[in-house]
Amino acid sequence: MSDPNLIDPKVFADEKQALQGGFRLDELDERVWSHDFFADRKSAVSFTLQGGQDRLHRLFLDLTVKAEMPLVCQRCIKPVPFELNDTCRIFLFADEESLDEAMLADDELEGMLLQDVLDVRSLVEDQILIALPYSPRHEDCGNSALDEVNRDKPNPFAVLAGLKK
């Protein structure tokens, strides 16, 4: 496999392999970069993936996703800084039955079925979408909005004075 982001999840977890890498948002799937919230589609996202096995001999992948990506403020539609730094553990199950069983026993658990080839990109994509705030906003849009108006537009009184000349 030449693409390092394509892994065999069973081998990866079994051998406690590790992988790190990064993408720009626009290198990911359309369902990510086309999301209305992103103010800059060139934002860089980095990840680390660590395979392992827990006490119950269940295989897992620990995924950490980090990024500093400006989002679009849902109140004033100007960029608002957003820092993503999330880790999740994804358990790997050989069949649907054991996956369902584990999910029933623990509703916090994240699990997926083993597959021969797993694209790490899709894990990172899911994690980004899950981590997005419900409605990103500045704490105080008013101030920055006023700054912008004052800088971009001439003083209305100056304009009036000009008309009178």
Ligand SMILES: [Zn+2]
């Ligand atoms: Zn705002």
